[in-house]
Amino acid sequence: MNQPPLIIHFGDQAASLQCDDPELAAYLSEMFQHSLDGRLSPRTAYQISGPVDGRFTLSRDKQILQTTPTAPALLPWLMQDLVSALIEAQTEHLIFHAGGVLVDNVGIFLGGQTGSGKSTLTACLLANGADYLSDEVLALSPATPPTMVGLVRPLVLKEALPPAWAPWLPDPTSSPLAAMTDGTHWILPAWMGAAVAAGPVPLGLLLFPTYRAAAPLAIRPLSTAEAAFQLLQNLVNARNLPDKGVSAAAEIARRVPAYQITYDEATAVAAWIHDNLHLP
């Protein structure tokens, strides 16, 4: 018997996801539990079906995207395509390649390209009590005050367990990491003991971190123009927005303090945030 489809939404877009494999369907339900909302009509329909002749199939709108010998092997393909489908048509929000957490009811934006240390910093902040929004994609609204919503998904690691993460995990030996066929490892935020901030949260701090081994902690306030420029470097749906999102990014930069951070120890950044979050 087919499982009912999940309706996964983010910003103003939604996609349906139907999975015939009960075990994988349960994992997907847990993975996307904070993004389920049937109020929006899905624009895209995904299906994981099989096995047929020993292979499972991932399709989008009835077009086959990938077949694999096991159903879980389809997850990296699904995640990549689903995230693209959810963000590429967004017109009401600014969508950023960024991580996000909520600390003391202040939304913290962590911008930066792949490899800048967003996921490590996100994990460290979760271990220090922050609520989770996303490690990869945020939707910002230049409302008054600006708000942000995360595309809630597992934290994705490029290696099994970076040594720096060990102190932040409740039991590193229990190996809860879901190892994916593309070499990544996924951690559900709940396993780290982190709550999820699923709805819009007030955006209070823009951080642009860069990890650099052995570098001393360096924190520099950004001017408004620098912050807007940095935001625009991480904006992924510019083509859908009036003036490619420049005015909206500038409006956010005018209202939200921004810092460039170079760090080696994520815990030092977490301590700085704790000490400075509520300063005028």
Place this chain on the structure above:
Amino acid sequence: MVNLQQRPLPAPGYHIESLDGELLLFNPASDQILQTNQSGALVWQLCDGRRTIADITALLAAAYPDAAAAITDDVPAILAGFARHGAIHWQ
């Protein structure tokens, strides 16, 4: 070697977002985005295709005499940066 008699003119199509005295220069046709500090913003605003580099330098040096020496070095460098990104043309 900088020719101080060159006359910089902003390339067409740039939108300007002014932010606390600094600028974002955005060209929607090319998706080029540049960010200038306050010095760059002042230089940009003086580029009209009529003033030479020497004229711009002299104007800013007169307005900020304490920084005249730095301005002499900075203006050609700022304009070279604009030109490298295609944000100005030389008349």
